[in-house]
Amino acid sequence: MTLLSYRRRSAFGGRAMDLMFGNVVPLVLGSIGVLLLYQWLQRFRQRAYIQDAVVVITGASSGLGKECARVFHAAGARLILCGRDRTRLQELIQELKEGADIKQKTYTPCTVTFDLSDTSVVASAAEEILKCYGHVDILINNAGVSYRGTILSTNVDVHKEVMGINYFGPVALTQAILPSMVQRRSGHVAVISSVQGKIAIPFRSAYAASKHATQAYFDCLRAEVQQYGIAVSVFSPGYIRTNLSLNAVTGDGSRYGAMDKNTAKGRDPLEVAEAVLRAIGCKKKDVLLAGPLPMLAIYIRTLCPQLFFKLMASRARKEQRPKDD
Numbered sequence: 001m002t003l004l005s006y007r008r009r010s011a012f013g014g015r016a017m018d019l020m021f022g023n024v025v026p027l028v029l030g031s032i033g034v035l036l037l038y039q040w041l042q043r044f045r046q047r048a049y050i051q052d053a054v055v056v057i058t059g060a061s062s063g064l065g066k067e068c069a070r071v072f073h074a075a076g077a078r079l080i081l082c083g084r085d086r087t088r089l090q091e092l093i094q095e096l097k098e099g100a101d102i103k104q105k106t107y108t109p110c111t112v113t114f115d116l117s118d119t120s121v122v123a124s125a126a127e128e129i130l131k132c133y134g135h136v137d138i139l140i141n142n143a144g145v146s147y148r149g150t151i152l153s154t155n156v157d158v159h160k161e162v163m164g165i166n167y168f169g170p171v172a173l174t175q176a177i178l179p180s181m182v183q184r185r186s187g188h189v190a191v192i193s194s195v196q197g198k199i200a201i202p203f204r205s206a207y208a209a210s211k212h213a214t215q216a217y218f219d220c221l222r223a224e225v226q227q228y229g230i231a232v233s234v235f236s237p238g239y240i241r242t243n244l245s246l247n248a249v250t251g252d253g254s255r256y257g258a259m260d261k262n263t264a265k266g267r268d269p270l271e272v273a274e275a276v277l278r279a280i281g282c283k284k285k286d287v288l289l290a291g292p293l294p295m296l297a298i299y300i301r302t303l304c305p306q307l308f309f310k311l312m313a314s315r316a317r318k319e320q321r322p323k324d325d
């Protein structure tokens with residue numbers, strides 16, 4: 001290497017170092033700073049959105065609804081807890097009071113008890129809800145029931161019962177609360193649907209149908225009420241470790257009463273509730289809270305329906321075999 005080429009090279013290296021420390025490093029550090037600031041602002045906005053907000057949660061007496069009550073209470077929301085069993089709701093309020101963080105401003109929740117399957121009482125329940133704080137900021141339609149059975153052995157009344165609780169109940173409650181949100185030009189309606197609102201699997205006809213109807217109704221609602229400043233979030237979780245399978249109804253209307261393996265191995269309801277809180281805080285519209293397999297199933301159903309139908313038919317044959325035997 002000649003002296004000249006060595007000098008040229010070291011001059012080039014020097015310029016590269018100048019460029020690096022003069023432009024690239026400040027640019028990278030600046031971008032990281034902007035990103036962190038953006039994240040901090042997002043978190044601040046999410047917290048401010050929930051703090052003092054009037055939040056209604058249906059099905060708050062157990063499972064996901066109970067955990068939603070915990071996380072929204074801890075975040076400073078003014079809760080109105082709904083369910084059919086006043087005693088269980090009062091027990092939850094006691095638990096929330098005892099576990100409250102003294103650094104966070106929290107409110108003692110109100111309760112409104114009613115049966116969602118009886119649409120004739122939903123309007124008066126909504127009035128009672130609206131009387132608590134004069135308005136509702138966030139309505140979380142969480143209450144629901146599942147079903148297990150073959151279509152051949154299922155009474156039509158069971159389909160009506162499941163549709164009543166999972167679909168007509170939330171529709172009636174939402175429509176009773178909506179006018180007050182429209183009047184205020186503000187509000188947020190959320191619903192806990194399911195992966196089964198996007199794909200239908202065998203032996204869940206009544207449940208999957210009710211969740212597909214839910215997805216469709218709330219998608220229409222989102223489009224219609226955005227102009228009034230009202231947000232709509234649809235959540236589609238996969239299996240969650242709750243009493244859902246125990247409380248499921250069967251084809252003859254009796255309680256299924258067993259803890260399914262998939263439910264027992266499902267996600268922790270507290271973790272799901274935290275994801276619901278975060279997503280509502282940033283007004284997410286459609287939130288899938290499921291693992292890779294249900295996600296893959298949704299893609300296959302959309303992009304390659306013939307394969308999905310084959311897979312489901314084979315699943316139906318396999319699952320039915322032990323029962324037939």
Ligand SMILES: NC(=O)C1=CN([C@@H]2O[C@H](COP(=O)(O)OP(=O)(O)OC[C@H]3O[C@@H](n4cnc5c(N)ncnc54)[C@H](OP(=O)(O)O)[C@@H]3O)[C@@H](O)[C@H]2O)C=CC1
Nearest residue numbers: 059061062063064084115116143144194239240242243244
């Ligand atoms: N667990 C899971 O794997 C998944 C659940 N989901 C959905 O999450 C939601 C919550 O279910 P989850 O917590 O798992 O199940 P749980 O059975 O633990 O809770 C269901 C809740 O709904 C309430 N409820 C049921 N029927 C009625 C009714 N007729 N009127 C009023 N309230 C009623 C129950 O209240 P009460 O005390 O009065 O019985 C209970 O609080 C449901 O919509 C479910 O479809 C979605 C995906 C997966």
Ligand SMILES: CCCCCCCCCCCCCCCC(=O)OCC(=O)COP(=O)(O)O
Nearest residue numbers: 146147194195196237238239293294296297311
């Ligand atoms: C050749 C590629 C193979 C890929 C296989 C993909 C097909 C896998 C099927 C997966 C089905 C997932 C079903 C998930 C159901 C679910 O999470 O439901 C949530 C619930 O609401 C639970 O209610 P349930 O009453 O059924 O417990």
